[in-house]
Amino acid sequence: MAENKIPYKIYLTEEEMPKAWYNLRSDMKVKPAPLLNPGTGKPLTAEELSPIFCEELVQQELDETTPYIEIPEEIRNFYKMFRPSPLVRAYCLEEKLGTPAKIYYKFEGNNTSGSHKLNSAIAQAYYAKKQGLKGVTTETGAGQWGTALSMACSYFGLDCKVYMVKVSYEQKPFRREVMRTYGASVVPSPSDTTEVGRKILAEHPGTTGSLGCAISEAVEVATKNPGYRYVLGSVLNQVLLHQSVIGLETKTALDKYGIKPDIIIGCAGGGSNLGGLIAPFMGEKLRGEADYRIIAVEPASCPSFTRGVYAYDFCDTGMICPLAKMYTLGSSFIPSANHAGGLRFHGMSSTLSQLYHDGYMEATSVEQTSVFQAAEQFARVEGILPAPESSHAIRVAIDEALKCKETGEAKTIVFGLTGTGYFDLVAYQKFHDGEMSDEIPTDEQLAASIAKLPKVE
């Protein structure tokens, strides 16, 4: 059997690692809608963006045509410390499910940030350093992005200020401690260190914060302090560009063994992992060279693709950020406090939104307890304790594999295992103790936050 020749883990050699990122937009006939200046309603120029982002990142953000952008050698060297990540054949899971499907997962959790976020963090820190900046600011929710950025800044000797959603700051002291190990300063958000933070605190005393608030604070600090810029871990085109390294490695590994996937599955919060994982496959689909079923999986408690609207919206609660056209639940939407892990952003990458709108991919939402059931099942047979975010993709991969069992089809399923759940054990404990629930927003709640969308056009 040729089957037997496929190892449990496919590792590329350093020579086989990507030397350029792939810019998915270059192959899109209908480009994603541009970011707008909320004041003028006009597309943002490079000049307007440069007080917020590093110059080179502004170029990447706006570049819709260059197909491949070289990965600087310094970044490739850093990648070599934790990449290539393995593409794992889930032999044990397949056996346990009794499915004829062949399941593969690209595992991005083997680094201290515990997720794929480091792929973009190191790129953004590199360009900040190259521009001679003193430091960067950012927000973090569950803490993966903040940790990744702390690691990247420590490597390049940059100052790193992280606004951490207050509820996470208090509930995840260990994430905070990892960031401190890497020398970052971590501030619970909303805080009294910014104007927008003080305003939010005055309006909502006792609030435990949200990603949208933390973004507003981080952007304010970056724009008011000379030598600082703001960096973001998802949603933006530049982030999807850096994350394409996930998909490029996956494709090279599959090609090495002549494997063609039928279904590609990724969890979707802001879209950084999904956009990266699917990039080269979606490219082939856009160019008409191949066809794949591509499935975005989101939490039922924060369902931007499946229950949101496709419209211009703010990326932050403070409404100081650019407007992006995306599937959104409205920037005032806050998911249930019971919702564990990340994937709690109200919007979605503009690039992925356009592709979804144009029918190039599907989306589905899954409920929390079924996600943790899949997580536990996966952990017990494949060994890895998955992050709640990643477990959304596991849930749907298992469901698709079970469909194959019914039909007898030996489909090839590839999913993204974005990270590990070492810092999510409070959620696992709730699951074990039967204290986890499946609260999803009512139609009325969604209508209320969507009604507050800015008027554009």
Add this chain to the structure above:
Amino acid sequence: MAENKIPYKIYLTEEEMPKAWYNLRSDMKVKPAPLLNPGTGKPLTAEELSPIFCEELVQQELDETTPYIEIPEEIRNFYKMFRPSPLVRAYCLEEKLGTPAKIYYKFEGNNTSGSHKLNSAIAQAYYAKKQGLKGVTTETGAGQWGTALSMACSYFGLDCKVYMVKVSYEQKPFRREVMRTYGASVVPSPSDTTEVGRKILAEHPGTTGSLGCAISEAVEVATKNPGYRYVLGSVLNQVLLHQSVIGLETKTALDKYGIKPDIIIGCAGGGSNLGGLIAPFMGEKLRGEADYRIIAVEPASCPSFTRGVYAYDFCDTGMICPLAKMYTLGSSFIPSANHAGGLRFHGMSSTLSQLYHDGYMEATSVEQTSVFQAAEQFARVEGILPAPESSHAIRVAIDEALKCKETGEAKTIVFGLTGTGYFDLVAYQKFHDGEMSDEIPTDEQLAASIAKLPKVE
């Protein structure tokens, strides 16, 4: 430069992975002293050991002559889920230190148990399953071994009872939760579920437990319940045998690139990682084929090699276990409460004790805050957040590399990075907050516990 050809991470292919474990004792001219029956003072027979351990493991424990023991295919398949582990060239650390030394580390932390412990856990669970047992019992301190065994038992469908030192049970709820995810039952020790536990509680009400107590409880439960056996994560010959996979992979990886190490460094608690890492190198040394400097690193707060005596002692506090000849601080010794992480066992593997006694290896002890300084420095440049245990080896590797900087020697240093520190962030926090101290036992303390050693011979 040929140098440039050595990748950041050397991965073996699945075909290059070891197919047999190496039994270091087979090359020792002076064999380690046998386990004794505490009642008769005579060497324990296979018959006497089989109520405690699985039959096949008893054979491995007593086998001093077979050089290679085949790794069963089921275990090799499980190994493929998390092995081969990478041998990493610490290019970034070398650059940061400005040393001409070449530093490599064998990283065993890329699995959910977070350490090398899984290498032996899966072997012990396999033999228990093969013998048709219902389950196994064990103790765990810092929690790495308990987690590893839970994962292994879940894979083979065995029941798993873990006695967890009470202070760890309370301070490390997340470790406990990972074990629950894998279906293990976790009991804080000392408990009222065993005779020995009730006795210890009566004598020391309010005690927070010790590894020695937990061993006594786990052994009692295994021997009193039909279909159960006891398993141990370190110290024993069988464990060192399974852990030889670390050293065998390391040697194959080095040989592939024609690299000959000058110094091999490992942290030492009970000796499972150190014994595994050095096995094939020590074999060459014993056979007179090569010479290496081999350094065991232990915590100054639990210094069995450097301040203990070489004598027969109990492995447990309840004194129901066999007597082992080893470097020991006395089975009543308990390290300072300030001591973080594992490496808190009062004794040391008999095999390593004999080798140390015969001058085949060195030992050194390091103080806690200097260990965490090394840990933080390593994390910042190499990305990985190391376990406190592993950081003992990092400390000495850095010190040796700095000596090379002084002398200009380009020595090749290999050390074992046994695991990750995700569950040790309370200790990291104490370090950051200046609340960590370097308490070491006084001569009087050691004399008192050593005076209680059993009289043998």
